[in-house]
Amino acid sequence: MSTLEIRGLQVSVNTDNGVVEILKGVDLTIKSGETHAIMGPNGSGKSTLAYSIAGHPKYTITGGSVTLDGADVLDMTVDERAKAGLFLAMQYPVEVPGVSVSNFLRTAATALRGEAPKLRTWVGEVKGAMEALNMDPSFAARNVNEGFSGGEKKRHEIMQLELLKPKMAILDETDSGLDVDALRIVSEGVNRAKAANNLGVILITHYTRILQYIKPDFVHVFANGRIVEQGGPELADKLEANGYADYVSK
Amino acid sequence: MSVLTTNYLTPTGREEAWRFTPLKRLRGLHDGTSVQSDRSTLIAKDSLPTGVTFTRENLEPLAASDDVIIERIRSFSPSVAHLAIAANTEVSEPIFLGRTAGALDTAEFSRVRISLGTHAVATVIVENTTDTILAEDLEIALAPGSNLKLVTLQEFESKSVYTARHHAVVDKDATFKSVTVTVGGDVVRILPTVEFIAPGGSVDLLGVYFATAGQFFEHRMHVDHAVPHAKSNVNFKGALAGQGAHTVWIGDVLIRAAAEGTDTYELNRNLLLSDGARADSVPNLEIETGEIIGAGHASTTGRFDDEQLFYLMSRGIAMSDARRLVVRGFFNEIVLEIGNETVQNRIMDRIDNELEKAGNNV
Numbered sequence: 061m062s063t064l065e066i067r068g069l070q071v072s073v074n075t076d077n078g079v080v081e082i083l084k085g086v087d088l089t090i091k092s093g094e095t096h097a098i099m100g101p102n103g104s105g106k107s108t109l110a111y112s113i114a115g116h117p118k119y120t121i122t123g124g125s126v127t128l129d130g131a132d133v134l135d136m137t138v139d140e141r142a143k144a145g146l147f148l149a150m151q152y153p154v155e156v157p158g159v160s161v162s163n164f165l166r167t168a169a170t171a172l173r174g175e176a177p178k179l180r181t182w183v184g185e186v187k188g189a190m191e192a193l194n195m196d197p198s199f200a201a202r203n204v205n206e207g208f209s210g211g212e213k214k215r216h217e218i219m220q221l222e223l224l225k226p227k228m229a230i231l232d233e234t235d236s237g238l239d240v241d242a243l244r245i246v247s248e249g250v251n252r253a254k255a256a257n258n259l260g261v262i263l264i265t266h267y268t269r270i271l272q273y274i275k276p277d278f279v280h281v282f283a284n285g286r287i288v289e290q291g292g293p294e295l296a297d298k299l300e301a302n303g304y305a306d307y308v309s310k
Numbered sequence: 311m312s313v314l315t316t317n318y319l320t321p322t323g324r325e326e327a328w329r330f331t332p333l334k335r336l337r338g339l340h341d342g343t344s345v346q347s348d349r350s351t352l353i354a355k356d357s358l359p360t361g362v363t364f365t366r367e368n369l370e371p372l373a374a375s376d377d378v379i380i381e382r383i384r385s386f387s388p389s390v391a392h393l394a395i396a397a398n399t400e401v402s403e404p405i406f407l408g409r410t411a412g413a414l415d416t417a418e419f420s421r422v423r424i425s426l427g428t429h430a431v432a433t434v435i436v437e438n439t440t441d442t443i444l445a446e447d448l449e450i451a452l453a454p455g456s457n458l459k460l461v462t463l464q465e466f467e468s469k470s471v472y473t474a475r476h477h478a479v480v481d482k483d484a485t486f487k488s489v490t491v492t493v494g495g496d497v498v499r500i501l502p503t504v505e506f507i508a509p510g511g512s513v514d515l516l517g518v519y520f521a522t523a524g525q526f527f528e529h530r531m532h533v534d535h536a537v538p539h540a541k542s543n544v545n546f547k548g549a550l551a552g553q554g555a556h557t558v559w560i561g562d563v564l565i566r567a568a569a570e571g572t573d574t575y576e577l578n579r580n581l582l583l584s585d586g587a588r589a590d591s592v593p594n595l596e597i598e599t600g601e602i603i604g605a606g607h608a609s610t611t612g613r614f615d616d617e618q619l620f621y622l623m624s625r626g627i628a629m630s631d632a633r634r635l636v637v638r639g640f641f642n643e644i645v646l647e648i649g650n651e652t653v654q655n656r657i658m659d660r661i662d663n664e665l666e667k668a669g670n671n672v
Contacts, residue, residue, distance in 0.1 A: 114624050117616060142626035154621035158639025167635060168625035203639070204621075220625065 062129050062145065062227040064090045064113075064260060070123035071105075071112045082108045084285035085124065088262075090228060095254070095261040097271060097296060100282030101304040106264045107151060109282075110232040114148040115141050128228065143172060145227030149217040149234050156204040161216065162186065164204045165223060172224055189219045193249050210237035218249035222256075229253070230262040235270035247273030268300045283307040321378060330558040330590055332526055335497045337471050339379050339417060339445050347416035351442070352391045355406040361399030362432070364407075367392055369423055372449040372479050373505060379473050383419040383447045390421040393434065397427030397453065404433040404461075404650055412442020414469055420446040426456035426484075433459040435653060439494075441467040446474035452484035454508070459487045461648050464527075465660065466495035475501040480540070482508035489647050490517035490546075492527045493660050503532040506540040506569075513542045518644050518657075520664045521587070523552030530560040531576070535569035544576035547644055549637055549661075550587035551668030559609075561593040565602060573603040580611040581640055583633075584668060637665055 071083035082105045090096050100106050112119045113126055115138040126133040128144050136144060156164065165186060170176045177185070190199060193215045205213055214234055221229055231250065235243055247270060253259050263274060271279075271293070279295040280287045281304075288307050289295065320341045321328040328340075338344035354364045368388040375381065395401060412418060424434055430453070438444070452458055466472060472495055478486050492498050504513050519527045533542045548557045561576040580589035593607035614636060622632035638658055648654050 114620075116620055137629070138620060138623035139626050139628050139632075142624055148624055150621070150624075154615075154617045156618050156621065156636065156639055158642030159635050164622070164625075164635070167627055167631065168622075171626040171628060171631065224625065 062092045062260065064146075064228045065127045066113070066124070068124035069109070069112065069126060070121070071108055071119050072122050073108070073119055081122070082285050083112065086286055088280065088287065090260045090262060092227065092258045092260050093254070094278065095263060095274060095276045097263045097265060097276035097279045098282050099265055099268070099279060099296065099299055101308055102266065104282045105285040106282050107232055110148055110230045110262070110264055113141075113230060114138065114146065139171065142226070147221055147224060147226035147229040149214075149221060149229060149231045151233040151236060153205045153213045153217055155206045157206055159204050160201055161204055162200040165220065168220070168224060185223060189222045192222070192252065193219050194245050195219065211239070211242040214238060214242070214246050215249075218246050218253075221253050222249055225253075225257050226259065227257070228260045228262070230264065232264045233266065235265055235267065243270060244273060250274050268296045271296050281307055319378070327377070327530070331499055331528060332497060335471065335526065336473065337417065337443050339382075339443070339471065339473055342382065344417040344443065345415070346386055346419050347413065349413070349418050350391065350420065351409045351412055351418060351440075352407055352420060352422060353410060354393070355408045355437075358405065359401050359403070361396040362394070362401060362405060364391070364393045366390065369421075371447070372423070372451055373477055375447070375475060375477070377475055377501060379445050380447050380475050383421060383445055386419045387421065390423045392423040392425065395426045395430040395432045397430055399427065399430045399432070401432040404435045406435050406437065408437040409439050409442070412440045412444060412470070414441055414443060417443040417445060420444060422446060422448045423451065424448070424458070424460065425451040426453055426458050428453045429455040431457045433461070433649065435461040435463065435648075435650065437463050437465065438472065439465050439467075441469050442472075443470070444472045444474075446472070448474060448476045450476070450478040450486065452478060452480050452486055454482040454484060456481075457485040459489070459649065461489045461650075461653070462491065463653065463657070464490075464492040464495060464498050464500070466498070468494070468496060470495040471497045473497075473499045475503060477501075477503045478505070478513065480504060480506045480511035480513060483510035485512045487514040487647070488516065489644065490515070490529065491645075491648075491657055492517070492519040492529070493657065493664060495525065495527070497526045499528040499530070501530050501532065503534075504542065505534040506537045509537050509539040511540040513540070515542070515544045515546075516644050516647050517546040518641050519546070519548040519557055520661050521548070521550045521555040521557050522664050522668050524554045526556045528558040530558070530562070532562045533564070533574065535563070535565045535572045535574065538569055539571040540569065541573045543574070545644065546578045547581075547641055548579070548589060549581040549583055549640065550589055551583035551665065553586035555587040556590075557588075558590045559592070561607060563595050563605070563607070565595075565597045565599060565605060567598040570599055570601040571603055572605065574605050576607045578609045579640075581637065582611060582613050583637070583665070634662055634665060637661060
């Protein structure tokens with residue numbers, strides 16, 4: 061059982077117009093097996109929360125804490141956070157020219173497991189993960205995210221989620237840009253990872269559509285850099301009906 | 311650039327062709343003060359297949375040169391190491407040429423010819439190793455319909471000085487692909503030059519270079535489209551790390567008035583991995599006819615992409631490994647063109663080592 065604890069998290073970025081505070085004190089606790097949907101309008105700071113937890117250098121932590129089973133996440137380098145069990149499925153996965161998917165996955169698995177996975181079982185693992193996400197075997201030879209369609213990028217992210225077996229995953233708008241079929245396939249991948257590894261999930265989304273496939277235990281409404289309302293799955297239904305207007309005007 | 315001019319005077323460093331080169335480190339190759347040995351170090355590494363010969367003979371130069379060092383080499387000796395692939399010979403395995411031990415107290419002047427007969431097909435890999443002072447006049451004669459891939463590997467040790475012209479004369483419908491790899495030496499200056507003498511030729515000049523602290527690597531192309539319907543593509547990628555690492559890439563492409571239907575593109579990309587390194591990149595396209603298919607160039611010089619490193623590290627990959635992956639990936643498309651796994655792995659390992667040597671500074 062793992063616990064990711066976010067307390068009073070304040071984050072700012074440097075822009076052309078000076079320092080801008082984006083997160084204004086976020087409190088959130090996620091336990092293994094739980095799925096927390098974070099919903100909110102564009103620009104509310106949802107992605108900043110995701111990238112700050114993962115350690116993107118663009119964001120400056122100005123206050124608060126993030127711990128995973130008591131260990132100070134904010135004190136860790138980016139790779140140490142992954143080794144501690146955190147995973148970020150990115151909204152815009154980055155192209156890495158000249159680095160094949162298979163080389164990338166094996167390097168990542170080697171780093172996370174502390175030893176190179178045995179070739180025989182590894183090939184089967186990757187093949188299985190790709191098949192489960194309806195990905196063509198030729199995918200492994202392509203360069204990471206280079207020339208991938210939006211849907212392929214998201215499948216590749218979720219394939220990593222299944223292969224790398226983190227304790228806590230942050231899914232940053234994994235649903236954006238997916239058609240219904242792709243959304244279903246990707247969601248099934250997330251659900252498999254949850255079942256297999258008792259994964260804790262922070263599911264960041266703008267829309268309620270993905271919540272038909274990945275059932276949240278908790279729904280948090282995010283606006284203006286903080287959580288403004290919390291509830292169960294029924295809160296998503298309210299958002300579906302009313303939108304974010306109530307929260308934006310607050 | 312433009313039409314070749316005759317200038318056999320000792321360079322002073324003010325000439326366009328020499329303005330980047332550290333003349334003082336050329337060990338006198340450029341001003342005639344070097345002491346020439348009569349060593350001849352180029353050898354065929356394996357037994358040669360049928361239809362292929364490697365002999366020494368006296369040959370007239372294929373083409374004039376306005377490079378002072380090339381002129382000195384030619385006046386020193388008429389003897390040429392000649393690798394000849396007979397007409398209609400198709401060699402499936404690469405032919406390896408290599409170097410026996412060189413020396414740093416004297417200079418070797420080397421004349422080399424690689425010639426392919428009509429419709430001959432071959433891959434030649436030249437392994438330039440050891441610590442040496444070497445000036446080379448390499449000429450490549452491609453008969454109609456022939457097809458050569460030439461890989462030159464500058465894997466010299468750290469004190470070496472190598473200056474060379476790799477000049478290809480491309481006859482009708484011939485295909486030439488060169489992969490120039492420069493990863494070792496103190497000063498390396500290569501002029502990969504091409505002239506098309508009949509229509510239908512196709513040329514790829516590809517290259518990678520990695521300079522670390524104090525190394526100077528210059529690659530100065532000249533592609534002369536003098537005839538119609540020829541195609542050329544230049545793609546050189548370089549990385550630099552460490553104080554005083556300096557690379558120069560010059561891409562001169564001349565499309566003469568007669569060269570209708572020319573299709574040419576040249577690209578140079580540089581990755582600056584630390585402060586204190588300098589990459590000069592000068593594409594230069596001179597077009598004398600508008601009746602062409604295409605002519606373009608691009609040049610970029612940048613640092614590590616933070617987003618790429620973040621992505622890799624967010625999957626648990628340590629910073630040093632992430633950098634190694636990105637650098638390997640950067641060079642990958644061109645190194646793969648070598649087409650020989652043993653050589654590719656050796657070059658990638660060398661690149662890893664160079665990166666590691668540059669170490670904490672990057």
